[in-house]
Amino acid sequence: EDKVVQSPLSLVVHEGDTVTLNCSYEVTNFRSLLWYKQEKKAPTFLFMLTSSGIEKKSGRLSSILDKKELFSILNITATQTGDSAVYLCAGNYYGGATNKLIFGTGTLLAVQP
Amino acid sequence: DVKVTQSSRYLVKRTGEKVFLECVQDMDHENMFWYRQDPGLGLRLIYFSYDVKMKEKGDIPEGYSVSREKKERFSLILESASTNQTSMYLCASSTIPQAFVGGYTFGSGTRLTVV
Numbered sequence: 001e002d003k004v005v006q007s008p009l010s011l012v013v014h015e016g017d018t019v020t021l022n023c024s025y026e027v028t029n030f031r032s033l034l035w036y037k038q039e040k041k042a043p044t045f046l047f048m049l050t051s052s053g054i055e056k057k058s059g060r061l062s063s064i065l066d067k068k069e070l071f072s073i074l075n076i077t078a079t080q081t082g083d084s085a086v087y088l089c090a091g092n093y094y095g096g097a098t099n100k101l102i103f104g105t106g107t108l109l110a111v112q113p
Numbered sequence: 114d115v116k117v118t119q120s121s122r123y124l125v126k127r128t129g130e131k132v133f134l135e136c137v138q139d140m141d142h143e144n145m146f147w148y149r150q151d152p153g154l155g156l157r158l159i160y161f162s163y164d165v166k167m168k169e170k171g172d173i174p175e176g177y178s179v180s181r182e183k184k185e186r187f188s189l190i191l192e193s194a195s196t197n198q199t200s201m202y203l204c205a206s207s208t209i210p211q212a213f214v215g216g217y218t219f220g221s222g223t224r225l226t227v228v
Contacts, residue, residue: 034216042117042203042219088156092216097163098144099207101217105155 002027004091006104013079014112021074021107023089033065033072034101036088043088046074079111116140119204119220126227132191134223136204144207145187146217147171147179149200156203162187194227201225 007022025033032050036043047056049065049072056063060079065072076083086108090101120135138145146161148171158171160179168179176198180188187206191198201224205217 036216041221045216045218048214048216097167097169098161100158100161103156105153
């Protein structure tokens with residue numbers, strides 16, 4: 001059965017800390033790995049990773065995919081209180097007529113001042 | 114920016130009522146999805162549609178149906194609401210697989226409470 005597992009389930013850090021969020025996946029017909037940030041409402045897209053070993057960066061956030069180990073990490077450096085959110089990881093596969101996503105349960109990040 | 118709009122942010126309905134959740138997207142996306150999100154279970158796919166009048170069951174379709182009469186609108190129907198359908202419902206849309214570079218775009222969600 002396809003699955004995406006995120007760890008830790010939650011963590012609390014202080015502003016300025018660096019955090020690493022983990023995502024492992026077992027997805028049939030895997031195409032890519034996506035990260036979303038969810039702050040009380042709509043998940044917003046962060047990254048889509050298709051190739052192993054190529055880091056994607058956006059400001060203080062970065063992510064990388066390891067297709068051999070079926071693993072991805074999301075790094076956030078110099079955390080701010082505005083980074084507090086649930087971070088969702090999703091495996092993308094082609095099923096039927098379209099791309100589908102299977103989501104992990106998310107990591108709840110709380111950044112304290 | 115792609116916008117996905119869900120008609121209600123919060124809804125309270127009684128057990129046995131027929132409930133309609135509406136979703137509209139404005140970017141001419143072919144694909145639309147309905148998920149529910151529950152603590153500890155993450156997002157689970159209820160139904161999706163890849164074209165007008167075309168629909169397919171997701172992982173948890175029981176108790177739900179959908180309608181897509183126009184490309185921009187995708188409705189989720191709870192035929193007879195039950196308390197175990199209390200949840201956050203998220204609509205999403207995406208373009209064709211060949212242009213799938215930005216993932217799904219989600220609506221803000223409808224928090225449904227069935228009493």
